[in-house]
Amino acid sequence: MSIDPDVVTLSRLQFALTALYHFLFVPLTLGLVWMLAIMESVYVMTGREVWKRMVQFWGVLFGINFAMGVATGITMEFQFGMNWAYYAHYVGDVFGTPLAIEGLMAFFLEGTLVGVFFMGWERTSRVQHLLVTWFLALATSLSALWILIANAWMQHPVGAKFNPETMRMEVTSFSEVFFNPVAQAKFVHTVSAGYVMGAMFVLSISAWYLLRGRNTDFAKRSMTVAASFGLAAALSVVVLGDESGYAVSENQKMKMAAIEAMWETETPPASFTLFGIPDIKDRTTHLAVRVPWLMGLIGTRSIDTPIPGINNLVEDTKGKIGNGIQAYDAMLTLRANRDDAQAKATLAEYDTDLGYALLLKRYVADPRQATPEQIQQAADSTIPNVPVLFWSFRIMVACGMYFIALFAFSFWQASKRRLDAHRWYLKLALWSLPLPWIAAELGWIVAEYGRQPWAIEGILPTALGVSSVTAGQVWTSLGGFVLFYTALAVIDAVLMVKYARKGPDGLGIWSTSDITAADAALRRN
């Protein structure tokens, strides 16, 4: 059966849009919930009423964001079946498991406790409510862990083997899937990015209150929490981002070369291109500004290991396509005769490269009939979009460096109790608000757009993963998503601004006299 290229393009567009959209809300939830847990812990330990009110106020904004995260997350879970049915069939045996465990271990806990967090203040003891908040925070991060284990398997598919009888990948070792090194680096990098986003959210809105001279006590306390939490998170993002980069250079050499626009293999240690204009057609980088040695040190942590360039990787791919064709032939022989010993042996030898034969399906129905030109075409198709990756990566890294500087300065100001000393600093903090979102979305683009043309690196090309749906059906659902997601984004933004502007004073959550009275009572006891 032939695959409609329009369905592939539209399904990819829909997945990218819904994933990028979902990822506007998830990292904020991840970060904000830990800030709530920290604030509530201070409340329970000191008994000072203002900290409880802080949890309640930031909780309102958390709630709006949380609802959007839940709403858009359901789409992700069902999209694999709707638009990527062959993908779901081909790798469900491996990929479905972390998603299901995420539901069992994390999302159930998160979904069940969030109601008590909002509506259980009067019905629980202080310690009980604190535990609820902590488990909520733990559950959101656990949720991210399992999703990233699933995602890491798409980048670096370990612990699984092709089964010709069932025509799919099957698990050979769950411990390899769960302890995938890519998953560990990705997990810490991604949740830390979320923590930075949560910290920036609190820092920026609090800075706005200080600029307006409102809720000053409340805002300074919030900023202090944000500054310390944000500094730790920003450092962790960059350190673990480096770990993530190291894992990529080990496992996804093509993605690494594309990020660096490294066309040829350099004599080690390779240089790092600080600036340049990558040219896909001539396979060169114009106006490149290079820092000698740096790339080799980061990517290989040695001075004598070469990092392969794009052109060399394309040549390697041609060899793998040749192996893949042998595996493909053996697979078809086995389909006609399940006991053919010769074919079994051939498949066992080359099955890891079977995916490379599938790359040819875009150009020829039977990969065994491929011409040398088609093989060259398929090998060239493994080069991702170099300029997009090159620039997305650099902007993301620049944001990361800026976060360290901003939070370090905030931390210093907070420890000197001079958060409101400089208006320029408060303005800077306020206007930095969009940056974590930009960095997070670019990070997603580097990781997932950089994985193309593969859905599962080296195993299943994206174009083969689609469902047998019509372009009209995908247009309909895509149109629906664009319409409803845009409407929801507008409402979400309006409500966020409205409630942030109202502030703890406007919402009746906080007024100075209340708190003074409560704390005076506390001192008397």
Added chain:
Amino acid sequence: MFDITTLRVIWWALLGILLIGFAIMDGFDFGVAALLRVLGRNDEERLVLLETIEPTWEGNQVWFVLGGGATFAAWPTLYAVSFSGMYLAIALVLLAFILRPVSFNFRGKVQNSRWRDLWDWVLVLSGVVVMLISGVAFGNLFLGLPFQFDGDLRMSWHGSFFELLHPYALLAGLVSLSMLLTHGACWVAYRADQTIALRAARLARWMSLIYAVLFVAAGIWLAYGIPGYAIVGPVITDGASNPLFKQVAMGGSWFASYMLYPWFWAAPTVGILGAMGVQWMVGKHGLGGFIASSTMIAGTILAAGFSLFPFLMPSSLDPRSSLSVWDTSSSHGTLELMLGAVVVFLPLIILYTSWVYRVMRGRITLEHVRHSHSNY
């Protein structure tokens, strides 16, 4: 520990348990939402109705998400074929699930009656859509669905959204709707202010009667009007998960498995007894009515699942491509690991869910909503 045949049967049972869990736990939320404008005559009454489900709907909804995830992991081909095949129907359900969380949260965020009306109706519609479409999808399983596999096990589908709206499937949709409306009304009778609770109990009695009539009618139609499917030739229960390795014939009866295992009759009987229990207990014996409607749901889903056994999703286009319990599952290792995960986590889930229901227990009175300021 277990052989693959046993694991497949266990996972078939777990699929049933997940569906029943979803229908019981999420079902009453949908029922209450759909009845929002029927049982709640003014904004205060609607606030009471919403507050009976607000603290817990989010956890309940995870049954749906877990249902999707577990099917993906344990029955990947079923997940792939059903979701891509019934594309637009699933997209509608998805839309309902997207709009619910924001409706609950956004509804109270602006003090304006039009704003609240808007989200009320979104909740009503999303409730009705999910209850109807779930039933319609289930009904279609008995009719068989128009799909087939090629040698690569790539599925192709040769039908449209409107072909899913066969009269029998619509009847199944109404069974589902009346069943979950009964269930929602039973919850309101248990948790809401007395004035609303009385109204809800009356509605539950009527709805459970309608359900019983429709359920029996669907059974009779199934017995006399709709041909069943059967695996012909040797039934290999421990073979590779490839639907094309078997032969299937149409024309038998969907009650064949009931003849083979007479104890299957317990399921539809329990369904009807549950409906009678609602008549007798709703509004009188505390949680009794709600337990009765839950029993009714469990009986109904089991009755349908037993009847289909060993099929999960028959194909009308190419019966050989039909998905059965013996050729649709994940590999031995995946089924075993996932079983372990369920055995560890399901009891924990039940434990903390029970704690949350205990913390948030009690009737929500009109008096209470007049004085509370929830920031949720």
